[in-house]
Structures are given as structure tokens and as C-alpha cells.
Amino acid sequence: MSPQLTIAVLCILSGVLMLDKYSFGEFGVSQPLVAASVLGFAAGDFVSGALLGVLLQPVWLLQLPIGRKVPLDAQAAGISGAVAFFTMRILANPAFEAAALAAIVVAAAASVWGGWFDRYVRRLNGVLARRLEQISHRRRLLFLHIAALDISFLRGVLLALLAAGIGIVILPLLKLLPLISLERLFAATLSVGLASGLVLFGIKKRLLPFFVGFTAWVVVWALVRF
């Protein structure tokens, strides 16, 4: 498959993944961990996609869509970060770490403008929903819902196109950045997710399970080693 075609496939797939956010099912496939893996599989590099997913997921692990609140857009972050990452890898094959660092920055920005886009889509949904008051037949109702699915799909495609464009633009800048190891990138993102997770789960009550989990890995490692 040519690079252009692969990027086009990634953009269309992003639209499909975006349906998982509110529009259809909410199975969790639009979460950065899964979305980056799926997009990686489509780009021919599932393992890199999964690793990128682990780098992106912790930052948006606890963005909670409670009530009317519109949190930072984790889904837009995961999709945009992955599309920017694979666009750079497909076009110039930079080192994983360099592309991942750029992808994390793109994802951070996308989570903000994804939230703006989300509010706009919800307002657009409001316009469609007002038309629902006048209809009396189920077929018309389904048409309105299909229109909402189309809007959501287009939102995903547009976010992916924007991310791919940014990926192309920042590609020459990657050479200017120092090479940061994968372990350090993990430290930068995982620390955010683990700390905010423990605070949200209730730090006082979860200290004992935390130490049990920590010790479990040490014990397993010692048993395997000796």
C-alpha cells in the first residue's frame, strides 16, 4: 500500500473509532490504548501502536465524562497522537522515541481542540434534536440518528487529517530534538496516570493494596530470578 493510501486508511479508521465516543456503543475502542493499537495494526506495526497507546493512555486515564461535563478529549488525543505518529513513521521512519515525543505533544494539543470540537458537535446535535420534536414516524427518527453518526464520523476524520498534516509539518523539526529514551518517556506519562489514579481511587484506603501490588511484582521477579 502506498504511504498516501495508508494515511487515508488511518483517517477513515479514525472516523470509525470516533463513533465509539457517545455515538455507538461506547465499547472503549476509542480509548488511546486501543485506538493507537488498532491504528498501528492498520499501519502494519501493531506493537508500536500498543506501546504508543501505553504512553498516551495514562495522561487521559481519568478524564471522566460525568453528567454535562465535557472533559479533555481523551479519544481525540489518542487518535490524533497515533495518526501523527504513524504519518511520520510511514513518510520518513524516524526513531520510535522521537516520533513518540512529537505524538505526545500533538495528542496533548488535540485533547484541548478535540474538546472544543466536541462542544460544537453537541450544539449541532441540538439543532438536529429540535427537528425530532416534529416527527411522528420511526423512519425519520432513524435518519436523524444516521445524520448524527455521520457528524461524529466526520469529526474523527477531520481530527485525523489535522494530526496527519501536523505530523508532516513537524517531521523536519524532529532532528532538532534530543533523543529521549523510551523508558524516560514512560516515566513522564505513566507517573501522571499513576499518581492521579491513586488520588482519585482514595489514597489513604488504597495504600495497603498499593504496597501489596508493588510487593507482588518484586516477589514474582525474585521467584523467577532465583
Add this chain to the structure above:
Amino acid sequence: MGAGKVLRNFIAQLFVQNLWNFESEQGPGMTVVLSARSRKKAVIRPPQSTFNTNPYLASFLTGVLVREWNENGMEGVSSTLESSLAAQGDDLYWRVLRPTALLAGMFFVVIGQPLIGILIFLLGFNLFAQGERLIGYARGLKRGRKALSDVLASLGRMKRILLPLAGGLVGLLCAVMLFKLNLGTWVVPAAEWFIFIPFLALAFLFAFLRISPLLNLLLNLAILIILGVVL
């Protein structure tokens, strides 16, 4: 109740958040769910113009509404059930279950089993979330609003089981992270520990002060870039 009805409700429930908007919220989605039952292909709207609850527990609420539709005061009943289910459901599914399943999935990806990690997250989350969607309708239809206390109690029980598991997973991931940074040995602390541990302390500070995780991330990346340039 036949499997066909359960399946038809489940498929309709998948669209309950579609067309979510700031005015009627899940109203258009609930209209699809209620209309899916109509044999005359009519449009049936929820009792009040604004409707919002946890999407996975909307199935149970649909069952209750269908059972008690003809009784008086449906607006009040629906509103009370919506808010009770939204409070408990959002807390369980968004704050506890999804992050716990994601942490479990991330653990497997970090130790080099990406496919297992993805499957663990998807199965772990959807088994409960979509399972509730599948069985909730029949439960609501069978017992009506009397089943509410049982549903809320089962959500609370699940939360009590999952929260310690989530705490344990955070500890497990911390240990794996330190282990990986140390190139697979615990004997001597690696230099990378002196990056991860301060990052973790900084992240706790940000989390306690409720500062955006984005700022925390950008600060971490800036520190790494400066370290990369200086060292």
C-alpha cells in the same frame, strides 16, 4: 421475555448517547430505545424533555419505564431513577471500572504482551458494562422501580471489590516501571529512578492541587528535553 426482545433492546441501547446535546441530553437516544418497541413504527418519547443517566444503566431504566408507563407521575419517577443511576453508575463505570481495566491492560502491554493487554481491557470493561445493558432491561421490566435498591447495592458491592484491585494495579505498575528502568534488576537503583520518582512526586502534587494533567505532562517533557540537551 424472548431473546429477540432483549437483543432488539440491546441494539437500540447502543445508540442511547447518539445525538447527545445540551438541551435534551440523552432525550433523542432514549426516544430511539422506546420507539424500537413500537409495532406501529411510531415515535415514543421519554416522559420528560430532558433525559440523562449512565448509558449502561439506561437499559434498566428503560425496563422500569416500559413496565410502569401507564401509571401516574412518570416524570417524577423517571427523574429520580435517572439521577440515582447516573450518580452510582458514573462513579462505578467511569471512575473505577474503566480505569481499572485500562491499568490491567497497560500492565500486560508494558510486560510485552500487547494483544493480551488490549483483550483484557476490552473484555474486562465490556463484560460488566455491556452485560448490564443486556440484562438490565429484563430486570427493570420484571420488578420495576422496586429493583432500584438491589441495582444500587450491586453497583456498590462491585465498587468495593474493584477499588482495592485498582490500588493494587497502580502499585504493580509502579514496581514494573522501576524494574524496567533498572534494566531488569533490583540490586542497584538505576539513574533513571531519579527521574521517575521525582516525576511521581510532582504528579501527586499536581493531582492533590487538582491542576490539569496536561500541564504536568508538558512540564515533564520540558524537563526531559532540558536533561537531554544538558547531559
